[in-house]
Structure formats: structure tokens, C-alpha cells
Amino acid sequence: MRQEKVRIAAVGLGNRTCKYLRYVQEHMDIAELVAIVDPDQSKIERIRTAFSLDDDCCFNSFDDLTESGLYLDACIIGTPDICHHEQAVKAMRCGWHVLLEKPMGQTAQQCRDIVTVSDETGRMVSVCYVLRYHPYFMKLKELSKDH
Secondary structure, eight states: OOOOOEEEEEESOSHHHHHHHHHHHHTTTTEEEEEEEOSOHHHHHHHHHHHTOOGGGEESSHHHHHTSOOOOSEEEEOSOGGGHHHHHHHHHHTTOEEEEESOSOSSHHHHHHHHHHHHHHTOOEEEEOGGGGSHHHHHHHHHHHTO
């Protein structure tokens, strides 16, 4: 049985998001980048070219993406921390699953809101804390055990 590819949007084209996009490139049999969002046109152009995206799938704002009518299964949110709550809630209300870069929200209430919307919509939200395995943080952990 042939499985459909997961249709993904990348929101915020910084370092973390681009690391996730490498995974998408390596697994194009199961995932497809169909839209990108960033206010920096040079970042948009770089990713647009790498993934052969049409211009009408490239956006300068998250609202432009949500209003575009594009069909997506999920989105990667790697925007500045202050945007996470609003964008995650809006994405789930659009019917998209969310891969959310840390922190989940800026307050405990924002985090609870995100969980509530996930429950209401049936959309998954996964928060990435990938730096815990970074050598810098592993060394800090090692040093802290000595004291």
C-alpha cells in the first residue's frame, strides 16, 4: 500500500528549522516541504531553490500562510520564542500537527493553552529540546555532577 507523503510547512528558516529540513531532504519518499515562511527574503530564496518550491508557496508572514488555503499535514515552527504560542494555536486550528521549537510558550498559561487546543483539535504538538545532547550542555551536566 502506497502511503501519501506528509505535507510540511517550515515557519522561520533559522538554524534549527534548517536542520529539520535536512531530514526532510533525506526522506523525500515520506515527507514533502510544500511551503516556507520567513521575513528574510534571502532565506526564503535559499530554501525555495533547494526544494524547488514555487513562489506562491513562499510567504513573508505566518498569517499569509494560514490564509493561503494550502493543504498541509504539519508545520515546523522555529520562529522567535514570543511567536510560538500564537502560531502553534493557529496552526492546530488550521488542522496541522506542529513540531514546535523550544520553548513551548513564554508562560505556564500559554503552555496550558497549547495543550488544550491540541486536545480540542486532535492535532499533535511536539516540542523540540534537541540541545540537551549538544556537547556544551553534556559537559555542563558532567561538571554539575561533580559538585
